[in-house]
Amino acid sequence: MLLFENNIINIYGNVGQKWLDNLPHIINDLATQWHLSDLKPVENLSYNYVLSGFQSENPIILKLSLDTKGLIIETSALKAFKGRGVVEVLDQTGGALLIERAIPGYSLKEFFPNRETEVIAIACEAIKKLHSVPIINQNGFSTINDWLAALDKPCEQLGQSLIKARTLRDELLNTTDAPILLHGDLHHDNILAHDNNWKVIDPKGVIGELSYEVGCFIRNPLDDLPSHSDSLKIITNRINAFSKNLNLDPDRIAKWCFVQAVLATVWSLEDNITPTSFKHLTDIFDELVFK
Numbered sequence: 179m180l181l182f183e184n185n186i187i188n189i190y191g192n193v194g195q196k197w198l199d200n201l202p203h204i205i206n207d208l209a210t211q212w213h214l215s216d217l218k219p220v221e222n223l224s225y226n227y228v229l230s231g232f233q234s235e236n237p238i239i240l241k242l243s244l245d246t247k248g249l250i251i252e253t254s255a256l257k258a259f260k261g262r263g264v265v266e267v268l269d270q271t272g273g274a275l276l277i278e279r280a281i282p283g284y285s286l287k288e289f290f291p292n293r294e295t296e297v298i299a300i301a302c303e304a305i306k307k308l309h310s311v312p313i314i315n316q317n318g319f320s321t322i323n324d325w326l327a328a329l330d331k332p333c334e335q336l337g338q339s340l341i342k343a344r345t346l347r348d349e350l351l352n353t354t355d356a357p358i359l360l361h362g363d364l365h366h367d368n369i370l371a372h373d374n375n376w377k378v379i380d381p382k383g384v385i386g387e388l389s390y391e392v393g394c395f396i397r398n399p400l401d402d403l404p405s406h407s408d409s410l411k412i413i414t415n416r417i418n419a420f421s422k423n424l425n426l427d428p429d430r431i432a433k434w435c436f437v438q439a440v441l442a443t444v445w446s447l448e449d450n451i452t453p454t455s456f457k458h459l460t461d462i463f464d465e466l467v468f469k
């Protein structure tokens with residue numbers, strides 16, 4: 179619980195503290211409104227308060243967020259990807275989202291680092307299913323160009339990496355492939371076991387090219403991969419495997435990985451969170467791209 183509370187206060191300050199204090203009331207009201215029971219917070223809270231429980235007999239997840247706009251976009255993305263391996267949306271109001279619960283619900287993170295080949299195959303299947311018919315009706319979603327504008331702000335701590343990321347970003351955006359609706363945060367903890375299959379949760383919903391989508395998976399799990407003794411080998415293998423399976427240019431994937439690691443560092447600093455893992459990752463991708 180400590181990481182979640184710290185994150186909320188680092189990002190939202192007093193407003194965050196008030197929201198944390200008010201959570202029991204918000205939950206009570208929603209439980210009455212949506213007929214929810216047996217609500218318990220999940221173990222790995224980070225930026226949102228997520229609870230498991232039941233709606234009548236049906237297993238559900240209730241996700242509460244201070245970022246109402248983000249949650250509305252997540253809802254739109256889940257609806258846009260309906261029937262393509264994502265969890266079903268049951269209801270949504272303000273900063274609350276009610277979704278189908280994946281059961282047993284463990285994530286692909288459980289398989290790191292011993293079952294890499296299997297995990298990459300599962301991730302590729304999830305990506306193919308999401309993008310089986312590319313969604314090009316883009317109303318309401320941001321683009322990766324919007325996201326990457328964050329690299330234009332000065333950031334002393336990043337030095338040369340920021341300059342390199344800007345150059346690569348411009349090169350990649352100027353030569354971009356067909357833009358489609360992407361999940362935008364497709365890492366291990368957002369792919370959950372369900373009924374002998376896998377379900378995708380937590381889309382950011384952003385418009386961009388397919389090679390952008392795999393970068394997030396390649397740099398995760400953030401707590402374990404950057405510090406792993408074989409991180410460079412694991413990452414290189416992933417880039418090659420995604421390239422082969424999804425028919426993408428491996429150099430383009432590696433370049434996006436570098437740009438995204440720098441973007442993630444910028445976002446962490448904006449949220450007053452120390453970006454140790456992202457700095458380490460930036461160094462690894464630097465070695466791959468600029469060798």
Ligand SMILES: Nc1ncnc2c1ncn2[C@@H]1O[C@H](COP(=O)(O)OP(=O)(O)O)[C@@H](O)[C@H]1O
Nearest residue numbers: 220225226228239265278279280283367379380
């Ligand atoms: N539909 C679901 N079924 C089962 N567990 C879920 C579901 N949605 C979320 N969770 C659990 O809650 C955690 C946080 O939810 P998530 O939507 O990923 O929030 P965040 O945006 O904070 O990452 C997930 O990593 C997972 O363990």
Ligand SMILES: [Mg+2]
Nearest residue numbers: 367368379380
């Ligand atoms: Mg998540």
